[in-house]
Every structure is written in C-alpha cells, then in structure tokens.
Amino acid sequence: MTLGKCPYCGGAVISQKLTIQGQKVNLYACEHAKKERDVNDDYVFSSDASCRFRVYSNTFLRWNKRSLSEYEMKQLLNEGQIAVRLHGRKGTGEYFKYVIPDPEYGVSILWDTEVA
Numbered sequence: 001m002t003l004g005k006c007p008y009c010g011g012a013v014i015s016q017k018l019t020i021q022g023q024k025v026n027l028y029a030c031e032h033a034k035k036e037r038d039v040n041d042d043y044v045f046s047s048d049a050s051c052r053f054r055v056y057s058n059t060f061l062r063w064n065k066r067s068l069s070e071y072e073m074k075q076l077l078n079e080g081q082i083a084v085r086l087h088g089r090k091g092t093g094e095y096f097k098y099v100i101p102d103p104e105y106g107v108s109i110l111w112d113t114e115v116a
Contacts, residue, residue, distance in 0.1 A: 003070060004077030006030040007101040009051040013077055015070050026057035028073045028106075055106035063087065068107075076101065083115045 001015045011032045018027050032051035057067045064087035076082045081100045086109075087093060096115040102108035 001070070003028060003074045006032070006051055006053050007077065007080070008053055008103060011051060013053065013073070015073070020056075023058070026067070026070065027054065028057070028068075028070075029054040052103065053101070053106060059107060060084065060086065060109075063109075064089075076107070081110075084109075 003013045003015055005011070006013050009030060009032055011030045013028055013030055016027045016029065018025055030051040030053040032049060033054050034049045035054075055068065055073065057069070059068060065084060068084070072082055072084065076099065081098050083096050084099050085094060085096055088095075098110040098113050098115060099107050100110060
C-alpha cells in the first residue's frame with residue numbers, strides 16, 4: 001500500500017507487513033531504499049538503492065508507544081511533522097512530542113519543542 005511521497009527523493013513510500021523475531025511490525029520504506037543480504041548474512045542497502053528512508057512501526061517502543069500507524073505515517077509524509085503520544089518508563093506519565101522525518105534514522109523526536 002502506497003502511503004505518500006518520500007521526503008528525500010520523491011519516490012513512493014510503501015507499507016509492508018513483516019514478522020521480525022516473532023513480532024509483527026509494519027515497515028514504511030521508500031521504493032528506492034532496497035536492502036539485500038550480504039556475504040555475512042546481514043541486511044545492507046543494495047548497490048542500486050538511491051534512498052535510505054525506512055521506518056519500522058515499533059520505532060518508538062522504548063517510549064511505550066506500541067506502533068506508528070499507517071495513518072500517522074501518511075500524515076507525517078503529507079504535513080512534514082506529526083504529534084505523537086509517548087509515555088514515561090512505567091507507563092504513568094503521558095506527554096506529546098513532534099516527530100519529523102530524519103535522513104539517518106527515518107524519523108526523529110523533537111524533544112525541545114512543546115506541542116501546543
């Protein structure tokens with residue numbers, strides 16, 4: 001399923017359902033961010049990969065956000081930023097932060113900016 005345009009190369013961002021270590025996750029990746037297995041059996045970007053935009057839906061798990069939904073990814077691609085709800089370590093404190101695309105990590109949290 002196509003979610004929108006890649007913020008870096010303009011290619012289509014596609015949603016794929018994967019099972020990684022027994023966990024079902026979605027991978028939101030640019031059509032030009034192709035990976036392949038190398039000689040060490042690791043996944044690396046292929047030689048014809050012209051973009052690196054890839055985001056796993058469980059990327060915010062350490063802040064107790066279970067999943068970045070397809071709707072949230074569409075909104076991020078269309079608007080350039082979204083507000084997400086995160087939780088403290090014990091799941092008690094709740095706070096909102098903006099998320100933006102990041103060329104190295106896929107997405108980044110703007111910790112210094114308050115959500116109005």
